[in-house]
Amino acid sequence: MIKFQPLLKQTIWGGDKIIPFKHLDSHLEQVGESWEISGVKDNETVISNGEYAGMKLNDLVAELKEKLVGKENYKRFGNVFPLLIKFIDARKQLSIQVHPDDDTAHRLGYPMGKTEMWYIMPSDPDAKLRSGLKKKITPEEYKEMVANDTITDAIAEYPVKEGDCFFLPAGRIHSIGAGCFLAEIQQTSDVTFRIYDFKRKDKNGNYRQLHVKEAAESIDYTVHDDYRQHYDKKANAPxxxxxxxxxxxxxxxxxxxxxxxxxxxxxxxxxxxxxxxxxxxxxxxxxxxxxxxxxxxxxxxxxxxxxxxxxxxxxxxx
CATH class of the missing domain: 2.60.120.10 (Jelly Rolls)
Structure with missing residues (x-):
């Protein structure tokens, strides 16, 4: 059983929940993400216990191969660990964004697309998030709505509480709202196309880069009635x-x-x-x-x- 040293990411929207939640001896502020298990290039987590302590995750995959990840997974993913695990604490609203599927990612020069899920942990009472389109729009209308600051009008918004779950297949437009504290499970990919960032500026006074064109190629414009995952809550059972x-x-x-x-x-x-x-x-x-x-x-x-x-x-x- 292997544990890792977390990679703590300070962000402009990060909060103060992750350090005490993980009982870390750290004074870092605005920690928005803790990457728990990661095989992302240049962001690999390092093993913290046992005989492989000090080794990077993908090096362990290369050494143990199917013994670590399974026969079919090793055939499918090779020496790259296939999942990325995070805790996310959003003190402020994250950008509106979308991730490409594998085919779109490959076409745009990225190694892998990004399908993910969120499990909500104890969050602020007024925490909300956005997931999926709530009305039909065309790619042209999407670009117009980004330009005139109305794109949020097209996205479904949900108040959230502990135990809520959302599945976000690649192509689903989404945004984590202020006050959300969650666990995220996703493909091993850090490719994110930022659609809209509420006219925020970074610490240097610049607007953060948007990827409106790439996002337009990635968005799934299908509209669903409900984007939550529904399950029966019960103790001592899967x-x-x-x-x-x-x-x-x-x-x-x-x-x-x-x-x-x-x-x-x-x-x-x-x-x-x-x-x-x-x-x-x-x-x-x-x-x-x-x-x-x-x-x-x-x-x-x-x-x-x-x-x-x-x-x-x-x-x-x-």
Whole structure:
């Protein structure tokens, strides 16, 4: 069971929730993101425990190959770890943005597209976010609405609370709102096309770069009635949040011990602590903590885990 040194990202919109949530000894301010597990080039997380301590994630993939990620995943992704795990704390509104799918990303010169999901953790009472178009618009209308500052009128907005979940397939226009605190699971990609940034300026007094043209090529203009993920909330049982070709994510809210069976799974597993305190024991009897703010990578050779404690966590694999 592998843990990593988080990569803390200071942003113009970052808040003060991540440092205490992760119990870090840090005085950094405006930490908007903690990259928990990352194989993104130049932003790889480093292993913090065990025999591989000090090694970068993709170097570990190259060494262990299918033993770490699974046979099919290694064929599909090679030496790049396929998922990026983050905690995000938005004190201020993030930009309106979109991510390309794999085909569009390749056409525009990027290695991979970006499908992602959000699980909302305890957020501010008035926290909101935007996800998906709420009315039909054309690419031409989209460009006009960006130019005349009305693009938010076309995007569905949701008040959010702990336990809410949103799946964002590549192409879905979206924005994290002020007060949101969430866990994000996504493809290993840092490609983001910024559509609109509320006329904000950076610390040097410049407007941040927009990618209106690239975004126009990436947006899925389909309109849906509801962009939330709906699931039945229950204790001590798996709650499937998202099933996709990019990742499957399940929520567990435990008050009693549970055994997780991975004997038929050809994939690594990631456990993300989003509440409480727990202990995880592998099939060889090794133990590690799984507390709120902690993230664990489990190799594809592991056949099962036992989780004990009063703990809420996300389980994700490809």
């Amino acid at each position: 709650m499937v949040l998202v099933e996709s070709k990019f990742f499957t994510t399940t929520l567990y809210d435990l008050t009693e011990p549970m055994d997780l069976d991975y004997s038929d799974l050809d994939s690594f597993v990631i456990l993300i602590g989003v509440g409480g305190e727990g202990v995880v024991t592998d099939s060889e009897g090794n133990k590690t903590t799984l507390n709120a703010g902690e993230t664990i990578l489990v190799s594809a050779t592991e056949k099962g885990l036992r989780v004990e404690g009063t703990v809420k966590f996300l389980e994700s694999y490809v």
